[in-house]
Each structure stands twice: as structure tokens, then as C-alpha cells.
Amino acid sequence: MTMPIFLHNTLTRSTDEFKPIIAGKAGLYVCGPTVYGRAHVGNLRSWLFADTLRRVLQANDFIVTEVMNITDVGHLVGDGDEGVDKLQMAADKVSKTAWDIATEFTKLFVDDIKKVNIETPHVMPKATDHIAEQIELIKVMEAKGFTYAISDGIYFDAAKLPEYGQLSRQKSEEKEEGARVVVNAEKRSASDFALWKFSPEGEQRHMEWESPWGKGFPGWHLECSAMSEKYLGVPFDIHTGGVDHIAVHHENEIAQTLAARGVLEANYWLHNEFMLIDGGKMSKSLGNIYSLDDLDLKNISPIGFRYFVLGAHYRTQLNFTWEGVKAAQNALNNLVDMARDWQKPSVVDEVTMGKFMLAVNNDLDTPAALAVLWNFVNDGAISSDVKAATVLKMDEVLGLALEDVIARPLRISEAAQKLLDEREVARIAKDWERSDLLRDELFGLGYAVEDKPTGQHLRERR
Numbered sequence: 001m002t003m004p005i006f007l008h009n010t011l012t013r014s015t016d017e018f019k020p021i022i023a024g025k026a027g028l029y030v031c032g033p034t035v036y037g038r039a040h041v042g043n044l045r046s047w048l049f050a051d052t053l054r055r056v057l058q059a060n061d062f063i064v065t066e067v068m069n070i071t072d073v074g075h076l077v078g079d080g081d082e083g084v085d086k087l088q089m090a091a092d093k094v095s096k097t098a099w100d101i102a103t104e105f106t107k108l109f110v111d112d113i114k115k116v117n118i119e120t121p122h123v124m125p126k127a128t129d130h131i132a133e134q135i136e137l138i139k140v141m142e143a144k145g146f147t148y149a150i151s152d153g154i155y156f157d158a159a160k161l162p163e164y165g166q167l168s169r170q171k172s173e174e175k176e177e178g179a180r181v182v183v184n185a186e187k188r189s190a191s192d193f194a195l196w197k198f199s200p201e202g203e204q205r206h207m208e209w210e211s212p213w214g215k216g217f218p219g220w221h222l223e224c225s226a227m228s229e230k231y232l233g234v235p236f237d238i239h240t241g242g243v244d245h246i247a248v249h250h251e252n253e254i255a256q257t258l259a260a261r262g263v264l265e266a267n268y269w270l271h272n273e274f275m276l277i278d279g280g281k282m283s284k285s286l287g288n289i290y291s292l293d294d295l296d297l298k299n300i301s302p303i304g305f306r307y308f309v310l311g312a313h314y315r316t317q318l319n320f321t322w323e324g325v326k327a328a329q330n331a332l333n334n335l336v337d338m339a340r341d342w343q344k345p346s347v348v349d350e351v352t353m354g355k356f357m358l359a360v361n362n363d364l365d366t367p368a369a370l371a372v373l374w375n376f377v378n379d380g381a382i383s384s385d386v387k388a389a390t391v392l393k394m395d396e397v398l399g400l401a402l403e404d405v406i407a408r409p410l411r412i413s414e415a416a417q418k419l420l421d422e423r424e425v426a427r428i429a430k431d432w433e434r435s436d437l438l439r440d441e442l443f444g445l446g447y448a449v450e451d452k453p454t455g456q457h458l459r460e461r462r
């Protein structure tokens with residue numbers, strides 16, 4: 001059974017049926033991390049959305065090639081063409097090199113996405129490994145008359161490209177008015193952007209390369225045009241990122257590829273809305289930028305966080321509150337408790353699975369898909385072996401790592417059982433101090449214990 005997949009395309013402003021360039025295949029380019037700091041929950045939302053998209057395509061039998069870039073040079077503070085490189089800034093603060101910072105945070109990033117069960121992208125190219133490709137692309141744009149040089153670099157001349165602005169539908173003049181930072185006076189227009197920036201006079205950058213125009217480094221947008229072309233070709237199928245990338249980063253990627261190759265970089269452009277914290281922006285100064293470690297301290301697991309993200313549609317803003325993530329964690333815990341007691345998977349309930357696929361194929365409507373799941377698992381008329389098989393299939397899209405728990409009753413280690421028994425004694429004696437101490441010890445062994453009216457309830461921390 002093949003069903004259409006509908007996706008909201010920022011470029012057409014409509015929800016269109018996905019039509020691949022090559023039948024049965026999908027090329028996906030996901031805007032990845034700038035590796036100068038640990039990923040926060042908002043960033044993770046962006047990659048969880050892309051992972052859901054990949055899983056939905058796969059569940060519809062597409063063979064997906066996913067490319068996710070690692071930005072390790074050129075992304076300047078403020079996202080524009082001015083200011084210091086984010087990596088160099090992070091490096092200077094701790095007296096390391098930008099190369100050290102890139103290695104450190106790339107590793108952390110890979111660990112984080114594994115924890116939330118994001119499928120590893122097939123290619124994770126680094127900007128610094130593709131300098132030659134980026135220089136080559138500038139040469140093509142230069143030969144076609146799309147570039148000009150000013151004192152701090154080589155710039156793209158947006159006025160030369162009539163299609164410029166098609167993604168954000170923002171005219172060059174509007175950008176001029178909207179520009180928050182003082183525009184570089186040498187730039188011909190506010191829409192123009194750096195393709196190659198020169199290393200500052202008399203200063204050695206940690207990362208710099210020779211080029212036909214002088215020593216320097218590539219502009220931030222260039223890597224995505226160069227690397228997507230190398231690994232997926234032009235045009236490719238789908239490009240993703242957060243909504244903040246629409247007006248500048250993705251607009252400029254499209255401009256570069258169109259100028260150099262005469263075609264659209266990608267056919268579908270999908271953008272996730274932002275995650276807010278307590279209704280506002282996350283920022284370092286407010287101290288509300290959370291990582292997976294901060295969640296762990298409050299007993300929220302990476303998969304619990306994944307469940308929280310799936311509870312909202314990717315195109316709506318998602319407000320992070322501790323109550324909200326705790327409720328999501330509880331829902332996941334309940335599902336896990338149920339699943340452990342199910343019988344071994346037998347046959348999939350195709351009618352329910354059809355409803356589930358209809359939801360996710362409708363522009364990744366994960367809240368509706370979760371509703372299908374809960375109605376199904378709460379239906380007493382359905383046998384638990386069918387539940388096991390069907391939920392296992394749903395989990396190929398949801399990615400809640402349920403295969404580890406379906407029809408697998410919790411095995412309590414001898415050491416944990418001993419602590420649990422001791423805690424029971426302490427509880428009867430109303431020795432709450434000892435009872436809390438034993439709960440912490442169980443925690444250390446990887447178990448969370450909860451006191452329910454029926455007695456102590458143990459679960460594996462996951």
C-alpha cells in the first residue's frame with residue numbers, strides 16, 4: 001500500500017504531495033550544528049523533527065540519504081558578516097584552538113543525538129574538510145558575474161539575481177530596513193553576503209586558508225551549497241532547518257546554487273518552529289539554556305524529551321516547561337510499563353497502522369499519531385500480542401526505543417532487590433531519611449523507584 005506524503009513547503013507556502021526526483025529515493029539535507037557549544041533543547045527539537053521526517057520517509061519505503069553538515073568555521077556571532085567566528089570566540093575563552101573546540105563539541109553532539117535516538121546521518125561533512133569545493137563554487141559565481149570584492153572579503157551581489165528572496169519573500173529593501181546591525185558601508189546592498197572573508201590584517205586566525213582572493217575563510221552559507229551538491233547533487237529533494245534560517249541562511253544558500261548552477265538547490269524546504277522556554281526566548285543571560293544533562297538532573301530521560309517533542313506539531317512553537325516535560329516523561333513511563341507486560345509481537349493491526357500512517361504522512365502530525373497509539377493501547381478488546389506488533393511498527397517512526405521493552409518484563413538485579421527490600425523495611429518504620437538514601441542508591445544502579453498506593457514501583461531509568 002502506498003500512500004501520499006504531504007509536506008509543508010516553505011518555498012511554495014503550501015502543503016504539497018512529496019514527489020521525489022528519483023522514484024523510491026529521497027535526498028535529505030539537514031542543517032546541522034555549529035560546534036562551538038553543547039546542543040540545547042531547542043537545537044535538539046530541530047534535529048528530532050528532521051529525524052522524524054527521515055523515519056516517515058523510510059516507513060513509506062523510501063531509501064533515504066541524509067546529509068547533516070557540521071559547521072566548524074565561518075559562522076559569525078550575530079549570524080551576519082560581521083563579528084568574530086563563534087568557534088574562535090569559544091576557543092579564546094578557554095585558551096584552546098578552534099580546532100580543539102570543534103573536535104570537543106562534535107563528539108558531544110554525536111553523543112547527544114544518539115541519546116535521543118536520532119538515526120545517524122549517512123554523511124556528516126565538516127565545512128573545514130570542504131574548503132576546495134567552496135572555493136570552486138565561488139570561482140563559478142565569479143565567472144558568471146555574481147561577486148564583488150570589498151576590503152574585508154568577496155561578496156555575493158544579490159541584485160544580480162532576480163529570483164533573490166523567493167524563500168522569505170523579502171525584498172532587498174525590506175532587509176535593508178530590517179537590518180539590526182550596522183550594515184557594512186562597503187556592501188552594495190543589505191542582502192549581499194560574504195562568500196569569502198579575509199583574515200584580518202596582522203592577525204593569524206586558528207582556521208584560515210589560501211585562496212585566489214587572499215588568505216581567509218569561507219562565509220557561513222557557502223558550505224551548505226557546496227556540500228549538499230557534493231553528496232546529494234543539484235537539485236536534491238528536501239532541505240530542513242529551524243525557522244530562523246529562512247530569511248538569511250537558506251535564502252543565501254538558494255541564491256548561491258541558483259547563481260552557480262542555474263537550478264534550485266532543493267525542491268522542498270521544511271522548517272521547524274522554535275522551542276520557547278517558559279514562554280520566552282532561551283538565552284545564556286537568562287540561564288535557561290538546557291542540555292540533556294540538565295534534564296537528566298531532573299529525572300527527564302533523553303527519550304522522555306523525545307516524547308515531549310513529538311507531542312507538538314513541528315510547525316507550532318513548543319513551550320518548554322518542567323511540568324510539560326515531566327508529564328511527557330510520565331506518559332512514556334506508563335507506555336513502557338504497559339509494553340513490558342505485553343505478549344510477544346504477533347500480527348500488526350493494519351487498520352490502526354493505516355490511521356497512524358495517515359497522521360504522520362499529513363505533514364508529520366505526530367500529536368495525532370500519538371493519539372492513535374494511545375486509543376489503540378487502551379483498547380481492552382485488542383490482544384496484547386497484536387498491540388506489541390503494532391506499536392513496534394509505530395515505533396519505527398516515533399523512535400521511542402520501545403523494542404527494548406516490548407514483552408520484556410523488568411529484570412531486577414539481586415543487588416537492587418536487596419535495596420528494595422531494605423527500603424520496604426525503612427518505609428514500614430517510617431524512616432524516611434533511610435528510605436530516601438536507599439532510593440538514591442537504587443538510582444545509582446539505574447533504577448527509579450516510585451511510591452504508589454500499591455507499594456514500591458521500580459522501573460529502569462530510560
Ligand code: AMP
Nearest residue numbers: 031033034042043045046241242274275
Ligand atoms: P545552530 O547550531 O545555531 O546553527 O542551530 C542548529 C539548528 O537548531 C538550526 O536548524 C536552528 O534553526 C535550530 N534552532 C536554534 N534554536 C532553536 C530553538 N529555540 N528551537 C528550535 N530550533 C532551534
Ligand code: ZN
Nearest residue numbers: 031032224249
Ligand atoms: Zn545550512
